[in-house]
Amino acid sequence: MTADVVAQLVAELGDRVDVTDAARAAVRADKSGHAATGMPLAVVHARDVADVQTTLRIASATGTPVVPRGAGTGLAGGANTGLGEIALSLRAMDRILSVSSDDLVAVVEPGILNADLNAALAPHGLWWAPDPASRDISTVGGNIATGAGGLLCAKYGVVRDAVLGVDLVLADGRLLRLGHRTVKGVTGLDLTSLVIGSEGILGVVVGATLKLRRLVPGATRTLAATFADVRDAAAAASAVTAAGVQPAIMELMDAACLAAAHRLLELPAPTPGAAQLTVQTDGPAATVEAETIAAVLTAAGGNVRVAADDAEAEQLWTVRRSMHPAMETLGTTLIEDVSVPRSALPAMFDEIARIEAAYGLPIPTVCHAGDGNLHPNFIFDGPDVPEVVWEAAEDLFRSALRLGGTLTGEHGVGVLKRRWLADELGDDQWRLQREIARVFDPAGILNPGKVFAP
Amino acid sequence: MTADVVAQLVAELGDRVDVTDAARAAVRADKSGHAATGMPLAVVHARDVADVQTTLRIASATGTPVVPRGAGTGLAGGANTGLGEIALSLRAMDRILSVSSDDLVAVVEPGILNADLNAALAPHGLWWAPDPASRDISTVGGNIATGAGGLLCAKYGVVRDAVLGVDLVLADGRLLRLGHRTVKGVTGLDLTSLVIGSEGILGVVVGATLKLRRLVPGATRTLAATFADVRDAAAAASAVTAAGVQPAIMELMDAACLAAAHRLLELPAPTPGAAQLTVQTDGPAATVEAETIAAVLTAAGGNVRVAADDAEAEQLWTVRRSMHPAMETLGTTLIEDVSVPRSALPAMFDEIARIEAAYGLPIPTVCHAGDGNLHPNFIFDGPDVPEVVWEAAEDLFRSALRLGGTLTGEHGVGVLKRRWLADELGDDQWRLQREIARVFDPAGILNPGKVFAP
Numbered sequence: 001m002t003a004d005v006v007a008q009l010v011a012e013l014g015d016r017v018d019v020t021d022a023a024r025a026a027v028r029a030d031k032s033g034h035a036a037t038g039m040p041l042a043v044v045h046a047r048d049v050a051d052v053q054t055t056l057r058i059a060s061a062t063g064t065p066v067v068p069r070g071a072g073t074g075l076a077g078g079a080n081t082g083l084g085e086i087a088l089s090l091r092a093m094d095r096i097l098s099v100s101s102d103d104l105v106a107v108v109e110p111g112i113l114n115a116d117l118n119a120a121l122a123p124h125g126l127w128w129a130p131d132p133a134s135r136d137i138s139t140v141g142g143n144i145a146t147g148a149g150g151l152l153c154a155k156y157g158v159v160r161d162a163v164l165g166v167d168l169v170l171a172d173g174r175l176l177r178l179g180h181r182t183v184k185g186v187t188g189l190d191l192t193s194l195v196i197g198s199e200g201i202l203g204v205v206v207g208a209t210l211k212l213r214r215l216v217p218g219a220t221r222t223l224a225a226t227f228a229d230v231r232d233a234a235a236a237a238s239a240v241t242a243a244g245v246q247p248a249i250m251e252l253m254d255a256a257c258l259a260a261a262h263r264l265l266e267l268p269a270p271t272p273g274a275a276q277l278t279v280q281t282d283g284p285a286a287t288v289e290a291e292t293i294a295a296v297l298t299a300a301g302g303n304v305r306v307a308a309d310d311a312e313a314e315q316l317w318t319v320r321r322s323m324h325p326a327m328e329t330l331g332t333t334l335i336e337d338v339s340v341p342r343s344a345l346p347a348m349f350d351e352i353a354r355i356e357a358a359y360g361l362p363i364p365t366v367c368h369a370g371d372g373n374l375h376p377n378f379i380f381d382g383p384d385v386p387e388v389v390w391e392a393a394e395d396l397f398r399s400a401l402r403l404g405g406t407l408t409g410e411h412g413v414g415v416l417k418r419r420w421l422a423d424e425l426g427d428d429q430w431r432l433q434r435e436i437a438r439v440f441d442p443a444g445i446l447n448p449g450k451v452f453a454p
Numbered sequence: 455m456t457a458d459v460v461a462q463l464v465a466e467l468g469d470r471v472d473v474t475d476a477a478r479a480a481v482r483a484d485k486s487g488h489a490a491t492g493m494p495l496a497v498v499h500a501r502d503v504a505d506v507q508t509t510l511r512i513a514s515a516t517g518t519p520v521v522p523r524g525a526g527t528g529l530a531g532g533a534n535t536g537l538g539e540i541a542l543s544l545r546a547m548d549r550i551l552s553v554s555s556d557d558l559v560a561v562v563e564p565g566i567l568n569a570d571l572n573a574a575l576a577p578h579g580l581w582w583a584p585d586p587a588s589r590d591i592s593t594v595g596g597n598i599a600t601g602a603g604g605l606l607c608a609k610y611g612v613v614r615d616a617v618l619g620v621d622l623v624l625a626d627g628r629l630l631r632l633g634h635r636t637v638k639g640v641t642g643l644d645l646t647s648l649v650i651g652s653e654g655i656l657g658v659v660v661g662a663t664l665k666l667r668r669l670v671p672g673a674t675r676t677l678a679a680t681f682a683d684v685r686d687a688a689a690a691a692s693a694v695t696a697a698g699v700q701p702a703i704m705e706l707m708d709a710a711c712l713a714a715a716h717r718l719l720e721l722p723a724p725t726p727g728a729a730q731l732t733v734q735t736d737g738p739a740a741t742v743e744a745e746t747i748a749a750v751l752t753a754a755g756g757n758v759r760v761a762a763d764d765a766e767a768e769q770l771w772t773v774r775r776s777m778h779p780a781m782e783t784l785g786t787t788l789i790e791d792v793s794v795p796r797s798a799l800p801a802m803f804d805e806i807a808r809i810e811a812a813y814g815l816p817i818p819t820v821c822h823a824g825d826g827n828l829h830p831n832f833i834f835d836g837p838d839v840p841e842v843v844w845e846a847a848e849d850l851f852r853s854a855l856r857l858g859g860t861l862t863g864e865h866g867v868g869v870l871k872r873r874w875l876a877d878e879l880g881d882d883q884w885r886l887q888r889e890i891a892r893v894f895d896p897a898g899i900l901n902p903g904k905v906f907a908p
Contacts, residue, residue, distance in 0.1 A: 102696040102797040103826075125698065147640035154637055160647065161615055176883050182793040183608055183825035184863035186601040186651040187871075187878050188905065189887045193614065193647030197640040214698050242556040244579065244668050285738060339636040343556040371637035372557075409638035417641075424641050429630045432893060433643045439889045451642065 018043040027087035030074040038083025057173035068200040070142030076414025104212045110141025129156040147197025149410030154370035167207035171441040200447040202440040221290035222313035225302030230254040233275035234345040236300035237369035249280040256364035260326035334378040338400035339409030342372040351399035359392040373409035418453040472497040481541035484528040492537025511627035522654040524596030530868025564595025583610040601651025603864030608824035621661035625895040654901040656894040675744035676767035679756030684708040687729035688799040690754035691823035703734040710818035714780035788832040792854035793863030796826040805853035813846040827863035872907040
């Protein structure tokens with residue numbers, strides 16, 4: 001039977017089907033550091049919509065699970081492909097089909113990298129706002145499938161705000177065109193939004209109509225402020241939001257993150273315990289806003305440094321950008337992704353300190369403080385997540401929920417958070433969501449075991 | 455059986471159940487001018503979530519259709535309640551439960567009027583951006599149920615962009631809390647977005663967590679420009695968008711609308727054939743943007759007048775706001791609601807002119823030119839829509855779809871557009887959408903016959 005599936009794929013798709021060990025091993029994991037059990041059957045590199053439809057028709061006919069995949073940069077295991085499954089890569093479908101500067105709309109294939117799209121839009125004076133930290137290496141289709149966030153979300157929105165329509169191939173191979181090309185449109189149910197963040201369980205995104213923005217005119221301004229501890233820094237970030245200024249980016253690094261980044265970059269060690277906020281303003285009022293924010297941060301006890309020029313700004317952002325490599329120097333990491341209302345940031349950092357003490361674990365945390373999205377990094381030795389880390393993570397999730405927050409702000413549920421999904425949704429909603437998924441995919445061949453625990 | 459349903463409602467809900475002829479007659483219609491056939495069983499004025507749950511439990515047990523209703527200001531017949539149905543009014547549930555200025559979030563009951571909410575938010579320096587023309591008389595719950603648009607959408611977004619979560623009572627009376635309170639959140643499927651614009655067929659919205667904005671600082675600027683004909687005005691509006699300036703509001707009135715409004719207001723008659731654009735800019739750059747737009751409109755052949763002060767601006771907006779009463783002086787109206795990509799506006803006005811000639815009908819049209827949403831008004835005598843008007847409307851819908859547009863930008867499908875829904879969605883998607891609705895409401899008691907033709 002298994003041989004039969006692969007034979008059918010090869011017969012219809014030829015060299016787009018890769019059955020080498022190397023290719024099959026590569027799709028077992030994403031960037032979460034976690035891998036699926038066993039080897040997948042094959043990797044299909046789709047070149048057009050028809051390839052996707054053919055793959056799904058064969059999969060449906062044979063009851064074979066299919067895992068859609070972009071660049072494999074996910075952090076929740078959503079694209080991990082295991083024993084008996086087909087990995088369906090959209091990465092080679094990377095064309096920009098049209099850009100309308102007049103309508104602020106682009107139509108693209110899903111495999112284009114976010115950064116490549118934005119490089120192509122820039123000469124038109126346009127950009128697509130979603131900016132996950134992975135934007136240089138992640139695809140637009142993956143951004144849509146995970147409902148990716150990023151650094152600019154508080155000011156410029158999330159993926160849901162930036163997609164007008166998607167083309168979706170269902171499990172049985174039928175193609176649906178969802179959404180519209182217009183600013184407004186309320187014809188029927190909003191299935192476009194339902195697909196955004198659905199992590200491959202409803203269908204395979206084979207095209208997208210994106211809502212663009214004009215490039216923000218003028219230079220950006222950057223400032224950094226250090227605080228005695230992370231709670232002060234979090235309170236200062238909340239004060240910025242409460243003051244009514246809107247930074248483009250506002251990032252928080254706790255003491256452990258800041259120290260690790262400084263070590264990695266061979267910079268002088270920061271004051272022990274000190275946490276840092278790094279802020280960018282943009283647009284015509286960038287300078288005025290930077291001054292206002294500097295005043296708020298100073299009043300909140302911060303030691304503020306406004307970058308005098310682009311070089312100094314770049315230096316400040318380099319510290320923030322070195323976070324992931326800096327964490328890797330500490331051990332194996334499990335990156336979490338809770339989000340809380342912005343006013344709850346100080347309380348959430350109190351919870352993290354409590355959990356560090358209770359479980360005896362370091363949890364260096366970086367935070368998109370402008371929108372309340374935290375990435376606590378659990379650090380441990382060896383390849384497998386120790387049970388104590390899962391226990392601490394569960395405590396963390398429950399703390400975030402108690403504070404009015406959510407399990408995942410931008411990474412998605414995948415396999416790593418599925419066991420807590422019902423805690424947030426409630427059992428009734430959990431079942432309803434699974435029934436909705438079954439309408440799209442009655443046989444359950446699309447990304448089985450992801451999002452909803454089996 | 456029927457008597458039994460009403461008796462059960464009265465037994466459990468007492469004076470919240472209104473069975474007077476006047477009350478039952480009033481809920482047969484919305485503001486579309488169309489009414490349901492026959493008299494409903496009763497009107498339930500829910501005062502809290504438990505009332506809504508009780509009503510739906512009784513309705514489910516007895517298989518009685520329920521039509522949720524806000525203020526009844528819809529324009530597609532979506533809240534019209536007829537023979538054998540219960541109207542479930544949320545209008546009395548009009549409390550603001552919390553406002554968080556720090557988090558830019560408000561939690562409200564669905565029956566509060568949009569304008570009342572904004573009046574209450576203003577002292578906090580906040581507002582909720584959705585601004586349907588009906589905002590003084592329409593409810594937030596109705597705005598959510600229809601996915602309402604408005605005048606400010608191109609700059610400040612539609613309802614979908616301004617709602618973080620909804621509380622939903624299902625057909626069987628269970629309460630679900632959908633969405634989140636945080637800027638980011640991708641836990642499971644985005645059912646909040648699915649409910650927005652679902653017109654009461656998935657459940658009854660009994661609460662909403664709204665995403666607020668800070669009030670835009672500074673004074674607004676207003677200008678008006680007249681053009682030789684509507685095509686020139688539409689081309690000029692497209693030129694404004696293409697020039698990269700973002701007006702807060704940009705409204706277009708064709709010659710018939712402009713003339714009718716001037717007659718109603720007893721202003722001097724405009725130049726025959728002349729169409730008008732009225733534009734508002736806001737924010738710190740309001741004056742500069744108004745000047746840029748004035749230059750674009752002048753270059754496009756417009757005769758531009760920039761309002762010198764608020765009084766003059768108010769005069770210009772009075773002309774636009776008198777549109778609905780002005781249309782009523784011409785006869786009975788069927789207000790349509792197509793939307794097209796902004797660059798297609800001139801072509802859509804060509805289509806309207808063609809349809810006017812082909813069917814011998816006047817179709818005065820007003821248009822949210824900033825976002826491409828047109829409201830062609832079909833004018834006729836007497837209470838019933840003549841068949842020729844439906845034929846012309848169908849021609850209009852197909853023209854909008856051909857131009858990359860949509861059947862309804864902001865009014866919804868209701869009963870008036872349901873026969874064309876499958877034309878836009880395609881049969882596969884139409885069936886999929888109906889199956890999704892059945893997951894929420896297996897017996898089909900919620901607003902039956904709306905959105906999906908029976």
